[in-house]
Amino acid sequence: MRKTILNSIIAISLGLSASAALASGLSGVDAAKDRQVHFKEMGKAMKTIFDQLKSGAPDQSVIKVQTALIADHAKALPSWFPADSGPSTGVKMQALPVVWTDKAKFAAKAHDLQIAAANLNAVAQAGKTADFMPALKATGDACKSCHETFRQKDPD
Amino acid sequence: MILPKSGAGEAETPLRPVRVWDLPTRLVHWLIAALIPFSWWSATNDHLSWHRLSGYVMLGLLGFRLIWGVIGSSTARFSDFVAGPPTVIAYLRGRSGARRIGHNPLGGWSVIALLTALALQIGLGLFAVDEDAIEAGPLSKFVSFDTGRAITHWHHQIFWVLVALITVHLVAILVYALRRKNLIGPMITGVARLSPSLTAPALASRTRLIIAAAVAAGLTWFVAHGLSFKP
Numbered sequence: 187m188r189k190t191i192l193n194s195i196i197a198i199s200l201g202l203s204a205s206a207a208l209a210s211g212l213s214g215v216d217a218a219k220d221r222q223v224h225f226k227e228m229g230k231a232m233k234t235i236f237d238q239l240k241s242g243a244p245d246q247s248v249i250k251v252q253t254a255l256i257a258d259h260a261k262a263l264p265s266w267f268p269a270d271s272g273p274s275t276g277v278k279m280q281a282l283p284v285v286w287t288d289k290a291k292f293a294a295k296a297h298d299l300q301i302a303a304a305n306l307n308a309v310a311q312a313g314k315t316a317d318f319m320p321a322l323k324a325t326g327d328a329c330k331s332c333h334e335t336f337r338q339k340d341p342d
Numbered sequence: 343m344i345l346p347k348s349g350a351g352e353a354e355t356p357l358r359p360v361r362v363w364d365l366p367t368r369l370v371h372w373l374i375a376a377l378i379p380f381s382w383w384s385a386t387n388d389h390l391s392w393h394r395l396s397g398y399v400m401l402g403l404l405g406f407r408l409i410w411g412v413i414g415s416s417t418a419r420f421s422d423f424v425a426g427p428p429t430v431i432a433y434l435r436g437r438s439g440a441r442r443i444g445h446n447p448l449g450g451w452s453v454i455a456l457l458t459a460l461a462l463q464i465g466l467g468l469f470a471v472d473e474d475a476i477e478a479g480p481l482s483k484f485v486s487f488d489t490g491r492a493i494t495h496w497h498h499q500i501f502w503v504l505v506a507l508i509t510v511h512l513v514a515i516l517v518y519a520l521r522r523k524n525l526i527g528p529m530i531t532g533v534a535r536l537s538p539s540l541t542a543p544a545l546a547s548r549t550r551l552i553i554a555a556a557v558a559a560g561l562t563w564f565v566a567h568g569l570s571f572k573p
Binding site for chain 2: 226
């Protein structure tokens with residue numbers, strides 16, 4: 187009898203944790219891997235913008251696609267770090283544990299990026315070329331500022 | 343510079359001052375010696391604008407040194423100091439025959455190794471991209487984000503190869519110092535006191551210097567602007 191109760195408790199708690207995982211939609215490992223894909227997409231988008239600017243004849247339509255991607259990704263960014271997607275997943279990552287321990291600061295940094303990226307996209311879509319460079323710099327600074335605290339530097 | 347009055351086997355020979363290294367060679371050497379630590383420091387402390395600038399200066403210095411290795415003063419020329427394995431082995435066994443001015447057969451290969459590692463390091467840096475693609479080398483537009491990131495990884499690795507080679511270089515200088523041969527003095531002043539039996543190096547003309555410097559500077563400008571002469 188006791189065993190049955192214990193088993194039910196185990197079963198229920200397993201079920202609960204499974205549904206918790208389902209709620210976030212992904213296992214911690216998958217979330218960590220997806221997150222890295224998304225960050226690389228943002229890096230690629232930034233590079234595409236800079237390459238366009240360096241080309242001397244930037245293609246506005248290409249830049250608009252990139253700023254939209256960056257703004258969308260920035261919006262989703264806080265959801266990429268569920269509690270179970272940290273270093274304990276065993277996934278090779280440069281996200282530091284402080285992401286999950288100093289949640290308030292991390293959220294504030296993510297918010298800074300969301301504002302900068304939304305502004306960058308608005309400026310790009312409206313074709314306000316004079317405002318583009320400052321908006322791009324603000325977005326880049328938001329990336330960097332967060333990385334300083336929450337991302338491990340590239341190893342030497 | 344003080345050389346021992348009684349070097350092995352040369353006790354009775356009066357020495358005379360000889361210009362072993364010309365000014366351009368010494369300047370290139372010491373600027374690179376200063377800029378490698380500076381590049382490391384500026385990269386480590388996120389001063390990427392200075393890091394890029396330092397890399398450009400070294401690209402120019404390296405370009406100059408390679409040209410100087412062909413048209414420069416005799417002791418700077420590759421043909422003067424790059425020797426085949428038999429010569430290097432003979433030197434190591436102390437059977438190198440007559441003493442000569444300039445790099446010895448082993449030191450010549452040390453120069454080649456250092457210049458190769460430096461060229462590789464500068465070359466990789468030109469294509470490097472940081473994680474947010476904000477800081478990037480002038481040629482990064484020719485590679486994808488992923489390739490640029492991989493190159494950055496190698497840029498970090500090669501630095502330690504460079505550090506290893508520099509360490510060997512410094513240890514060699516120390517070994518020669520212990521054997522009472524001062525290599526640092528002549529690299530500063532250009533002058534060594536050597537036996538009169540040795541032929542003094544032929545110094546390259548000012549015209550050659552101007553040509554080498556102009557070509558190196560132009561090439562650096564072209565590369566630093568993403569293979570373009572437009573600023």
